[in-house]
Amino acid sequence: MPLCVHGMYQMTELLGAGSSGHITSAFHILTGTEVALKSGTALEDAPDMPCIVRYEAMVYSLLRGHPGIPSCKWSGLDRGSYVLTLEHLGANLEQLHRLSRGKLPWKTVVMLGVQMLNRVEFAHSRGIILRDIKPENFAMGIGEKSHFVYLLDFGLAKLYVNPSTGAHIPYREGRIPLGTMSYSSYNVHLGREQGRRDDLEALGNVLLSLLHGRLPWEDIYAPNKEASLRRMAEMKAESAAFRDLLACSPAEFTTYFDHCRSLKFEEKPNYGLLRQLFSQIMEREGWTGNTRFDPLDGSSDKGTLVPKEYKLDVRFTGGDLTTLQVMIARFLWLRKKLSSVKEKGGSSCIGG
Ligand SMILES: Nc1ncnc2c1ncn2[C@@H]1O[C@H](COP(=O)(O)OP(=O)(O)OP(=O)(O)O)[C@@H](O)[C@H]1O
Numbered sequence: 001m002p003l004c005v006h007g008m009y010q011m012t013e014l015l016g017a018g019s020s021g022h023i024t025s026a027f028h029i030l031t032g033t034e035v036a037l038k039s040g041t042a043l044e045d046a047p048d049m050p051c052i053v054r055y056e057a058m059v060y061s062l063l064r065g066h067p068g069i070p071s072c073k074w075s076g077l078d079r080g081s082y083v084l085t086l087e088h089l090g091a092n093l094e095q096l097h098r099l100s101r102g103k104l105p106w107k108t109v110v111m112l113g114v115q116m117l118n119r120v121e122f123a124h125s126r127g128i129i130l131r132d133i134k135p136e137n138f139a140m141g142i143g144e145k146s147h148f149v150y151l152l153d154f155g156l157a158k159l160y161v162n163p164s165t166g167a168h169i170p171y172r173e174g175r176i177p178l179g180t181m182s183y184s185s186y187n188v189h190l191g192r193e194q195g196r197r198d199d200l201e202a203l204g205n206v207l208l209s210l211l212h213g214r215l216p217w218e219d220i221y222a223p224n225k226e227a228s229l230r231r232m233a234e235m236k237a238e239s240a241a242f243r244d245l246l247a248c249s250p251a252e253f254t255t256y257f258d259h260c261r262s263l264k265f266e267e268k269p270n271y272g273l274l275r276q277l278f279s280q281i282m283e284r285e286g287w288t289g290n291t292r293f294d295p296l297d298g299s300s301d302k303g304t305l306v307p308k309e310y311k312l313d314v315r316f317t318g319g320d321l322t323t324l325q326v327m328i329a330r331f332l333w334l335r336k337k338l339s340s341v342k343e344k345g346g347s348s349c350i351g352g
Contacts, residue, residue: 020052034088039081054082059154090142091331093135102213119151121271132156133202134180168266189233197263216241252277
C-alpha cells in the first residue's frame with residue numbers, strides 16, 4: 001500500500017534517487033494536486049540534526065517567490081524522514097538530452113541558456129551560489145509551464161554573502177572540490193573557494209555539453225581519480241581540445257568563457273553582457289522576428305529577446321522537427337507506463 005505523507009500526500013511513483021534522498025510523485029488527497037516529495041532520512045535519535053533535505057528546505061525559503069524555482073508547499077518531519085513537498089516538474093535536461101540522442105539543436109540550447117542564466121542570476125541576487133550546476137539540476141515544467149526551465153537541488157548551495165554584514169565570503173584555497181567535476185569551473189579543480197563566476201563557468205560547460213553531446217574531458221582515461229581530475233583541469237585550462245570545442249560552437253561562447261574567467265573572486269558578473277551574447281546569436285539566426293521578454297525573468301535586466309511563440313525545436317536524429325513539449329509529453333508517458341509495468345509485476349517502486 002503506498003505511503004501517505006503528512007496525512008495529506010499519497011505517494012504514487014518513484015521519480016529519482018540521489019545522494020540526499022528519494023524523489024517520489026504524490027498527490028494531495030483532498031485537492032488532487034500533483035506534487036513531488038523529496039525525502040531524506042533524519043537521524044532517529046537526533047531528529048533535529050541537519051540533514052541535506054532539511055538544509056535544502058531553508059534554501060528554498062530564501063529563493064521563494066520566483067516562478068523558475070519550484071514552489072515548496074510543505075516541509076517537515078514524517079516518520080523519521082525530512083520531507084520537502086515541491087511543485088511537480090517534468091523531465092530534467094539530462095533526460096531530454098538523452099531523449100534527443102545526445103544532441104539538442106542549437107536553437108533549443110540557446111533558448112534554454114537564457115532561462116538558465118536568469119535562474120542562476122536570481123539565486124545570486126538572493127546571496128546564494130549553487131556549486132552544482134549540471135543538466136540534472138534543471139527541469140522543465142509540466143502542462144502550461146512545459147517550456148519553462150526550473151532550477152532545483154540546492155544541497156550544495158551556499159550563502160556567499162554574510163547576511164548580517166553583507167560582506168562577501170573570504171577567498172580561500174585548498175578547498176575540497178565540490179559539485180559535478182565534468183561541469184565545474186577550472187578554479188574548482190585548483191581547490192579555490194567557489195563564487196558566482198564558478199556557477200557561470202559551470203553553466204557554460206553544461207550548455208556546451210548539451211550542444212555537442214559530450215565534453216572532451218569526459219572521455220579521458222586516467223589510472224585514478226586524482227589523475228583524472230588533474231587531467232580534466234589541464235584540459236579545461238587551455239587545451240587544444242577545449243579550443244576546438246569553442247571553435248565549433250557559436251563565437252559568443254568564447255566571449256562567455258573569457259568573461260567568466262576574467263572575473264575576480266568577489267566581482268559581480270556582468271549578467272547583462274552574457275544575456276546579450278545569447279540575444280546576439282538569436283538575432284544573427286533571425287530568431288527574433290516577434291519578440292517578448294522571458295515572462296519568468298525575475299532579474300533586473302529586461303533586455304532578453306526571445307521568439308514570441310517560444311517553442312523550442314527539437315530535431316530527432318530521424319530528421320523530424322517537433323517541439324520540446326512533445327518530447328516532455330513522451331517522457332512523462334513513458335515514465336507512467338514503466339511504473340505501471342513495475343506495479344503489475346508485483347514490485348512496487350514506492351518506498352516502504
Ligand atoms: N520537483 C520535482 N519534480 C519532478 N522531478 C523531480 C523534482 N525534483 C527532483 N526531481 C527529479 O529527481 C532527480 C534528483 O533530484 P535532486 O537533484 O533534487 O536529488 P539529489 O538527491 O540532490 O540528487 P543528486 O545526488 O544527483 O544531486 C532530478 O534530477 C529530477 O529528475
